[in-house]
Amino acid sequence: MKLFGSVFLIVHVFLFSNTGLVFSQDSVVPRIENPNSDTIRYCSDSILVVPDISIQNIEINEASEGMKISIANYKRGEDILVYDEVPGFVYKWVDYYGYLEIKGVGTAEEYQSAVSQVFYKNLANIPTLEDRSFSISLLDADYLPQTKHFYRYIKKRGILWTEARDSAANMDYYGLKGYLATITSRGENDFIWSKIDGVGWIGANDSTTEGTWKWVTGPESGTQFWQGDYNGGSVGGQYSFWNTGEPNNVQKSWGADEDYAHINSNPNTIQKSWNDLSNEGDRDNPNGYYYPEGFIVEFGGFSDEPDLKLSATAIIKVAKIAFSDQRNLTICQGESVRLNNFAEPVSEDYNYSWLPAQNINFPAIASPLATPPETTVYTVTGTLGECVASADFNVNVNPAPIHTWDPEYIICEGESIELDPGEHSSYLWETLDTTQKITVDIENWYTVTLTNEFACTSKDSTFVKWSILPVLDYGGLETLVCGSKQQKLNLAFENGTASTNLFSLSENANIVDPKSLSPTITVDEYGIYNFQMEITDQFQCEFLDTLKIEFHNQPTVLFQIDEAECEGYNLKLYYEGTTYEDAVFNWYSNDTLFLSGINIDSMEIPLGYGAFNRSVGLIINEQGCIDSLRLSVTVTPILDFWAENPEGCTPLETEFDYSASEQVDSFYWEFGDGFFSIENKPTHIYENPGINDLGFDVQLKIVSAKGCENTGILNNAVIVHPIPIVNLSFEENICYNETETVWYNGSGNEKDTFYWDLTDFLPDEILQNPGISPGPLEFKRSSDPIVEIGIEVVSEFGCETGYFSRTFQRKPLFEVSLDKNEGCPPVEVEFGLVTLDEVDNVNYNWDFGDESTGSGANVSNVYFEDDKKFDVEIIAKSLLTGCSDTIFLPEEIFVFPVPKAGFTANPTSVLISDPVILFTNQSEGATIFEWDFDDLSALSGIENPEHRFPNMGFFDVKLTAINNFGCTYSAMQQVSVAFDRVFPPNAFSPNAVNDEDREFRIYSEGIVNEGYQLLIFNRWGEAFFESQSQEIGWDGRMKNGNFAPAGVYTWVIQYLDFRGEKYKQQGTVTLVF
Template identity: 25%
Template sequence: MIVFVGIAKGEGASFSINLNNNNPIQFCATSVSIAEFISIVTVGTPNINGFKISFSEGYKLNEDELVVLSHGTLRVNWSASTGALELTGGTAIQDYVTAIRSIQYKNLVSNPTLGIRKITISLNDADYLPETSHFYRFVEKLNLSWSAARAEAMSTNYYGLQGYLATVTSIGENDFIKLKTKGVGWIGASDDAVEGEWRWVTGPEGKEDGNKGLLFYITGSGPYQGSYTNWNTGEPNNVGSGEDYAHITVFSNNPSGSYKWNDLPDSGGKDEYTSKGYLIEFGGMEIASLHLSATLELHVNEIPIIDLTKIETLICGDRFTTVNIAPNGTTKFTLSSIDNKAQVIGLKVTAPGGDGIYPMLCKASNSNNTCFLEKPFSLSFYKIPHGKLNIDKGICKKYSFDASFTSIADLSKARFTWIFGGEIIADGIGLIKQNIPLGIRPSPANLEMKVEENGCSNNYEIKDIPVDPTLSVAVINPIRCQPEAFEFLAMNTETGVSYDWDFGDGKMGTGQKPTHTYENAGKYDVRVTVVTNDIKECTNTALVKEMVFAAPLPDAAFIMDNNVVYKGKATVNFSNRSSGSGSYLWNFGDESTSDLENPSHNYAVTGYRTVLLKAYNEYCSDTVSHQLLVAFDKLFPPDGFSPNAPDIADQEFLLNAEGIIPEGYHLTVLSRWNDVVFEVREEIKGWDGRMVNGTFAPAGAYVWILNYTDFLGRKHQQNGTITVVY
C-alpha cells in the first residue's frame, strides 16, 4: 500500500504532501521519474529546512541511485551509503516541488536486482520507516547517562508525535536504524527491575505487561518467545553488576561486531563503550495517526529482450517458417506483419504472395506486462534454383571441355560459380555456359557448379570426368659416364596410372621411377606413355629428344722408367699411356702435383710413394696409380769435429741419415792402438770426444766402424777415420 498524503503540524503551521498517483512506479530501462505529479500545500509558515527523499526498503548499494535533473539554487546531496537524497537551502516550497518532480531513479548495473524498492519523501530532520510508520533520529550527546537520555527523549515531540528511546523489535527496524541513522548510543531496553529480564521499557512497548514493559530476553535462556534480539557475542553479561541498560556500540577494529547491543551501567562505559548519544523514535504513542511522510513503491522489473540473432531471415524453397526467437526468462513474444501481407499464427509465418521480402514486427513484454519492447525485422521467401548440369560427350578430355546448365526458369540474373578439381574456374552473373580448361589435371577430376539467386542456392556435381592424364618427364642427371645408370622420373596429377618407357636403345621399362644403363656411349631419345588404370584408359605420351648422354669413359694408364730409386739420384720419368682424355692431373705421393702429360719428378725423401694419374675428357675421368720406392744408399760422414767448437752441431761426431733406424745400429770408435774409445748399440747417438773413462780423447785421427739397418730392413756396414781437433 503506497501512502501518498502527509500532514505535518507545528505551532500554527502545517503542510500536506500529495503524490497524485496511486500506481507503483515501473522501472524498465535506465531511468524513470518517481514523483512527477507531486504537490505540497502549506498552511501558515512551517519551519522547513529541507526534504529527504530516501530508500526506506529494498535499497541496493552500488546499484540504485536518485538523480535530480532540475534543482535551481537548492543544494543537493546524494549519499550512496545511506540511499538518501537531501534537498536544502530553499526559501519557497515550489522550488522543492520542482526539484522533487524532476527526480529520477537510475540503476547503475546491466543486470538489475529485481523486486520492490520503497522510497519515502519527508522532511530532512528525521527518517521514516514504512514497516513501523515511525520516525527515527539520532541525538548526539557525549557521556549522557541512560536515565538522562530517556528523559530527554520523552520531552521531545516531532510535529505532535511523542518521542522515546527507540525500541528495536525486528531485523528490518534494526537494519533501517543502522543504514539511516548511524546511531551509536542508548536504546530503550533495561533489566533494572528484575535482573536478567530484559524488557523494552519505553514507547508503546513500555506500557505492556502492566507497564513493566515488553519482555524480549531472559539471561541464561535466550530470546523470549522468539523475540528479535541483536546482542553482541557474550552479551548481556552484567560485568561488575549494575549493567542494566542497552546500548548500540561500534568497534573501530571489529566491523562484524559493530551495531550490536551491549549492556552498560546507567552512566555508560569507557573507550569504545562510551555513550555517543541516544536513538529517539517518534510514533505509536498517540491515539490519532499522523502522516508526516509520503512513501511510494518502485518496481524494478525484468526487462524484455528480443534476440533475433537465431532467426533464419532467408527461407529458401518453402512458403512458411517458424520464427526462432531466442527465449529470455519469462519474456513473452508476439509477431505481426507490418504490411499485413504475411499470415501469422503464433510464431509461424506464411507468405501467400510468393517470392519477396515481408516486413515483420516482434513485440515483447515481461511476465507482468509492465515493460515492453519492439523490434522490426524482415523475412525473405525465395525459390531454390533448379536445373541440369551438362558436359560434352567426348570420352577422354585433353585440353578443355564445354559445360552448361539448363533450367526452365530464367536464371539470367543468377550467380554461377564453376569449380573444377577444387579450383574456381569462373564466377559471375548469368554464366550458364563455361569452357573448363584442364591445365594441370586435378585428381579426382570432379566438376562442381553452384547457382545462387536471391540468396538461395543449389549445388550440382559430375564426378570422375575422364581426362587425359598430365605427364612430365625428368632425369636426375642428363649426363652420366659409362657405365653409370640414369634415374628417370615421370610425374602427373592422377592416381592409379601405369607407365611404359622406351629408353631409345631398344630397351624398355615400366614404373614411375625406372633406372637404365646404356651399353654404348651416345645421346638417346626417351619416350614415356602414361595410361589410367580404369575402363576409359585415357593416355598421354611424352617424347624428349636427346634426353640423356651416356658419355665415354677415358682409360688412364702410365709407366715410369724406374720403380726403385735412391736418395740423391731420385729422379723418375713418367710416360702417359692414357686414351680418350685430354687433361691430366698427377699426384706424386709427396704432396707434389703436375698437370703435364709426361712429367719428371725428383724425390727428396725416402720411402714408398703412390703415384696417381687422373685422366679427364669433357664429361668423365678415370684414375690409375702405381707405387715406387725411394731407397737409402749410404752415409756420407764428416772427416773431423771439435768437441769445443763454438757451434754445438760441430761438437759431436754423429753418423745418421733419413732411412736409418735405431734397431741394429752399432757404432765403434777405435784409437790407433785399436783400443775402443767410444761405442753405442741400438741407439742413434753421436760421439762427443770423451773416452770410456770420461776424459776427452787427445787430438788426432781415430778409426770408426758403423753397422746399421735402413727402413727397408737392409743391413749396411761402413768405416772410416775421423780427426779430433781442439
C-alpha cells in the first residue's frame, strides 16, 4: 500500500517491506479520521458506522492488504457489520473476533466510499444495552481507542521472553516504536485477549528483585505495579490481573525460577489472567498450556513519535427495543399466554405499554400474561430514551370443547347408566376408554378429557351415585309406648320423600292403614313387636327396612319406710307397687344412688353422718317405662367424723376424729387408698406419686352396743397435692444446633414458679430469658460446645421439686468456603472450613462426590469427569463432645462438558505448486473453532476451512474446539507441502548488471544440500562443471578458467527435498555475452 502527499524539495522516503507502504514527510500526511465524534443512537434496522469517514493520502496496491473495521467491545452472536459492496474489494466478516476486513487494490477515495457504507446491526432480540466502540484502521494491526495504541500478536512457538522483548523492540509501525505490551487497564487486557488471540509474553518481570513486578518495556518501563507473591498486592493502584495463586515463582528442574509475565491460555484458569513463568516457559512440555506460543507487541505512547492518524473511532449507543420474534400465538379458550416472552429478563430501562389492556395481568411490563376470551391482536409500544418502536402480537383463541352432561346422575343399585359428554374429536376417560359413550354401574366419579378439532382439551367429571335407603326420622316417631296397647305412627324420612307398606312380623299385632305414613298399631299384650317396611323412594328404587315398636306397662312407685328399728343408725324400705315385667330398681339415699338391681323390692339404708333434711328415693325402670318417688326422713343420725388437716403436699400426715350421740362399740375406717384402721381416732400418711391432685374418700362404719350399724362416707375428705415432676426438653446424649429453644418439661403449670439457672451462658447468648415461667429459653450457644442448664420448680401449693440440671451439647460450628464451583476439566477446587468457636476441637472428613475423600480443614480436589455435577458432603466431629454434624451440598460442583475435536485433511500432502488443503471439521459439542495452520498465518474461525500454505514443509495443524462453556479440546494432524520441481533460468550472462544474473545457479527453499549435484555438459556430452551445493552456480567458465563460448549448454541436476524424496531434472541454458 502507499501513503502519499505533496512533497518538499528534499524527500525522505521510508519503505516497509511487509506492507509495501510508502509515506512522505510533508505538509499533507496520510490520515484516517472521523470528523463526526457524536455518539450515534441505534434503535433498529441497520445504521452507518462512519458515514463521514475521511481517508486521505493512502493508496493500497496489494490485493492482500486493506482496512479493518473493529468492534472493540464486541458481543459475539449479537453484533454484526454489514455493507453495501463496492466493486473491486473483497469483504470478510470475522465473527469470532468481531471485525470486518475490506481487502483489495484501491485509492483513498475508493476505500473511503467502502468504509462509509459499512452498517452496524444488532441481531439479538434482547440486545446488550451498552455503547459499542468502533475503530477503523489498516489491516496490519489492531487499534484500541481507549489507549490510542496499535497492537499486533506475533505467533512464534518456543520463543524466550528475552527474545520476544528484543524482537518487539526491533519492530515499528509507521514510525511508532514497538515493545512488549504493557497492560494498564481492564479494557486493554480484554481487548488484547479478544482481538488478537493474546496468548503469550507481556512486558513485565521481577528478575531484578524477586517480588518487585515492574513494566520493563515501552513508555511505562520502570513502573512497579505489584509487590510480593500471590499474597502480595497492587502498588499505587496499578492494574494487574494475576490468576488465582499467582505469581508463585515455582523453581524449575533446570534451576530457573519464574520471573516473566505471560497471559494464560489454560482454559482452567481465570480467563484473561496472567501467570509468571521462567524465561523459557514450560520448555519440557511443548504440548502443555505454559509452553510459549508468541508475544504481544504494542505500538505508541512515546513522546517523540509521529502523530499518526491511521485509525478513526466511532461510538454507537445501542438502544434497540427488545421484542420477541414469536408474535403469532395460538391458545385454547381459558388458557393464558406470555406475550413478548424471552428466555431471560430484559433491562428495567425499557418502558412498555400494551393495548388493549383488558385481560392482561400487567399492561406496563415487558412480558405480561394475557388471557383473551377471543382472538385478539395486542400492540406493544416500547421506549428507551429517544428510541420508540411497536410490535403486534396476534393471539388466536380456539374454542375449548364443552361437556354436555349433568354434574350428577342417580341410579338404583344394580342398574347401569350410559354417560355421554357430547360429540367431539376424541375422548380419553380415566377408565382409559376412548369412546364417546361408556356404560357404568358402579357408584363413582367419572372423568373424561375431550379434544376438539383445534386440539383444545377440557376435562370434566360427573358423579354417578346409587340411590340410598331413605332414613326414618325418629324425631317425631314414638317407638316406646308406656301404659297403652295401641299407637298411631307418624312416619317421615330425613333424606327425601318415599312411600311405605308396613307388615307385622308378630301374630298378635294388627295394623290399620299399613300403606299410609300414619298407620295405627294395636297389640294384645305388652312386649316388643317387629315390623317390615317396603319403601319406594323418589327415584322408584325399592328397599326393605325393619321397625321395632315396644309396648310396656307404666309402673307406679309406692314404698313404705320403717324408722323405728335401729333408730339413728339405718332405715328399712318396702316397695308396695306392681310390675309386669322385669324392672330395674334404683334406691337413693339423699341424691346418692345406694343400690341398683332387678326387682329389688326391699332395702336397708344407713343414715350415715351429717345434719338434717335427709331423704330416700326410688326410681323404677320397667323396660324403658319409668316412675319415681322421693320421701323425707325424720330420723336424725348419731354419727359425724372429719379430717383435722385435710389438704397438703405429699407425703401428707392426717389425723381423723369423730362425734356420736351415744357410745360406739366398734370402728372401721377406710382411708380411700387401700388402707384401713379400727382405732377410734387414727392417724394416716397419704402419698401422691402422680402429677395431679388426689382426693381420697374416707368411710367410717360404726356398730352400737345393740348391734345397730351406720356407715358414712366423706367424699374427697383429704386432698394431697403432688410434687411437680421436673425435666427439660432436651437429652444429654443428643447433640443440638447452635440456636435452640428449651422448655421446662414436667407436670408443673403456669400457676407454678420456675427458677432457672443460666449462669453458664454469656449474656449475649440468651435470646429470650424465661424468667420464672416454664419457658421458652431461647439461646444461641457459640462460645463453648457444652453448657449446664438448671431449674427448680415450686408449685402453687408450695410443693418444691429441688434443684435439677442437665448438660446441653452443641454440634460443631463451622463454615464452608470454595474458591470456585464450576469450570472446565480438570477443575481444581480449594475447600476451606472455619471452626466458629475457640473452644471446640473438630475433625473434618470430606466426600467430594467423585469417589475421592479427604480430611482436614483445608483440602483440595481435582474433578476430571466432564459434563457432570458432584455432591459434596462434610462431616464434622467434635473431639470434646463426640457430636457430629453434616453439611450436604447437592450438585455443588459442576464440571462443564468438553467438546470433542477432530478433523480430516484432504489431501494430507500437496505440492507447493498447488498448496491448498481442505479441512473437514468432525468436532462434536463445539460452537467456536480455532485453526492454527502452523505457518505463521492468522488463526481461522471458519468451521471447515480451505487453506493455502505459503511455504513448503511439515505443518502441525491444530484445531481447537470451543463450546458455549468456554471449554476447549484440541486435535492435531501433520500435513506437508512438498517440493514440485525447479524452474531455472534459460539464459545468463557473466556481463549482466545484476550480480544474481551473472551465474547459472539452481536453488530452491525445498532443496537440501545433501545429495545435491549440478552437472553442465558441452556440445560433445562432456561434463565440464559440477557443483554439490545449491549455493555454488556455474559462472560460464570452463575447467581451465576461461569463459566457455557463447551458446546452448545442457544441464542435469539431482537433489533431495526436505522430506528426503529424490529428484532428477535436465534442461538447457544459453550462455550469452
